[in-house]
Amino acid sequence: MARRSFLRYAGAGVAGIGLISAASSCSKHNNVVPSSGAIDVGSGDPGILNYAYALEQLEAAFYTQVMASPYSGISITETAYLTDIRDHEVLHREFFKAALGSGAIQALTPDFSKIDFSSRASVLGAAKAFEDLGVTAYDGVGYLIVNTTYLGIAGSIVSVEARHASVIANLLGVSFVGSDQVDSNSLNISNKPSVVLAAANTYLKTKISAKSFS
Amino acid sequence: MNFYKIIEEIEKIDPEFQDRINPRRAAIKNITSFGSKVAVAAMPFALGTLFKKAYGATTSAGVIAVLNFALTLEYLESSFYDAGVGTSGLVPAGDATYIGAIKTDEDNHVTFLQGAITASGGTPVAKSSLTFDFTGGNGKGNGPFADVFSNYQTFLAVAETFEDTGVRAYKGQAANLAGNAVLTYALDIHAVEARHAAAIRYLRANTYHVVINPWITSTVANSNDTGISLVDANYAGATPENNTTVGGINLLTLPSIESSSSTSVSVATAAFDEPLTQAEVLALLEGSFIVN
Numbered sequence: 001m002a003r004r005s006f007l008r009y010a011g012a013g014v015a016g017i018g019l020i021s022a023a024s025s026c027s028k029h030n031n032v033v034p035s036s037g038a039i040d041v042g043s044g045d046p047g048i049l050n051y052a053y054a055l056e057q058l059e060a061a062f063y064t065q066v067m068a069s070p071y072s073g074i075s076i077t078e079t080a081y082l083t084d085i086r087d088h089e090v091l092h093r094e095f096f097k098a099a100l101g102s103g104a105i106q107a108l109t110p111d112f113s114k115i116d117f118s119s120r121a122s123v124l125g126a127a128k129a130f131e132d133l134g135v136t137a138y139d140g141v142g143y144l145i146v147n148t149t150y151l152g153i154a155g156s157i158v159s160v161e162a163r164h165a166s167v168i169a170n171l172l173g174v175s176f177v178g179s180d181q182v183d184s185n186s187l188n189i190s191n192k193p194s195v196v197l198a199a200a201n202t203y204l205k206t207k208i209s210a211k212s213f214s
Numbered sequence: 215m216n217f218y219k220i221i222e223e224i225e226k227i228d229p230e231f232q233d234r235i236n237p238r239r240a241a242i243k244n245i246t247s248f249g250s251k252v253a254v255a256a257m258p259f260a261l262g263t264l265f266k267k268a269y270g271a272t273t274s275a276g277v278i279a280v281l282n283f284a285l286t287l288e289y290l291e292s293s294f295y296d297a298g299v300g301t302s303g304l305v306p307a308g309d310a311t312y313i314g315a316i317k318t319d320e321d322n323h324v325t326f327l328q329g330a331i332t333a334s335g336g337t338p339v340a341k342s343s344l345t346f347d348f349t350g351g352n353g354k355g356n357g358p359f360a361d362v363f364s365n366y367q368t369f370l371a372v373a374e375t376f377e378d379t380g381v382r383a384y385k386g387q388a389a390n391l392a393g394n395a396v397l398t399y400a401l402d403i404h405a406v407e408a409r410h411a412a413a414i415r416y417l418r419a420n421t422y423h424v425v426i427n428p429w430i431t432s433t434v435a436n437s438n439d440t441g442i443s444l445v446d447a448n449y450a451g452a453t454p455e456n457n458t459t460v461g462g463i464n465l466l467t468l469p470s471i472e473s474s475s476s477t478s479v480s481v482a483t484a485a486f487d488e489p490l491t492q493a494e495v496l497a498l499l500e501g502s503f504i505v506n
Contacts, residue, residue, distance in 0.1 A: 064471065084484065088485035091482060091485045094470075098463050139401040139402050139405055143393060146392075148392050153460060157485075157486065158408075160486065162408035163411065164428075166412035166413050170416050
């Protein structure tokens, strides 16, 4: 659906008009619940933004819990960095929520039972997983985005997620460009939605699907 | 200076190229049409079977021009780190692996982009045609960063600026690659440059006690958070790093942990990195670091 001029976002500063909800003539609903019980992100550009919204919800919830009950021995520097990261992820989440408006998927319920929030290793390990995953997720769908404004937004966010990933790696004492994330050409790896969501869903009670994307 | 030759070559295909990169023209603000008037050379895009299998797309001259712009920047960074690592006594032993990892990446980016351009039927800009002056002195070697290879802290400051600027440069080209297979690779390089940028900032802050965050934390008055006013322009541009309106939404009015109705400028500016146009990047580099 090539509709580059379709969404006149310039006037979307008006309260209540979401970036995507203005595109009401799109016939696909974004929050249909398939029989499997999973929430599907939908299709096209709105689907990709909902996909990003889902991941940002997960990250925001994680870091909010981290800072609500910081792990034993957290340093002043770590507190500052993780607080910043939390605030960035919360903003990313709120941005997508505002942008999607009535086209947004619902609020998701996370499942952090596998994470020991009292353990630095467990928390930072999970943080690294989330940040690395987020980078691969944005990089993996960029070429699918039709509206270049949304592409720009994704670009503005993914480099910040990569900065987060780099810092978490440093806190863990591992390479900020480790071979698990950066390939032999020194390109960051990217993942398609099905791969990303398989990982993300292990931390979500409400499962997410992205059926219109591979 | 080969950069002008690049422009000449592009102009043979797209006579309006100079207008597109002229920052005084309104056209620059919406460069999404960059490739549309360029005569498409129907070259098979065959960087490995992966591309053919996945896309079977052709690579336009416009896309190749973007890749050559990226390659020019990678030559700059690669040469910078090669020189720095090769300068005896500059990089402390304890930082050798850390800085070496970045150098390796930039060298690999050069190789990758050369290969991508060639595989796409284009001609990579030749490294030998570019001359760099990492003091910022346009070839005189006495620019504002005169001690870049004798003072490690200056080296790190320049590295930090190059990385942040590289991130912004790639970001500014994404729209020109929209829908193209090459976009994924540009995004993948862009992410690694962001890892580098945060890594340099982290190193400066945690080992050398510079007051700097891993993310660009601006104020209303100043986009540049480096404390080095010389590089103010690297954090400015049509969409400066202290921008807080994204997609028509005022980030400062969004809920945060602290408030149900507002977000601080520092959080808002740090959470979103902003692009530089090609013209803005070139204005920052040529006549200083890229000798003309």
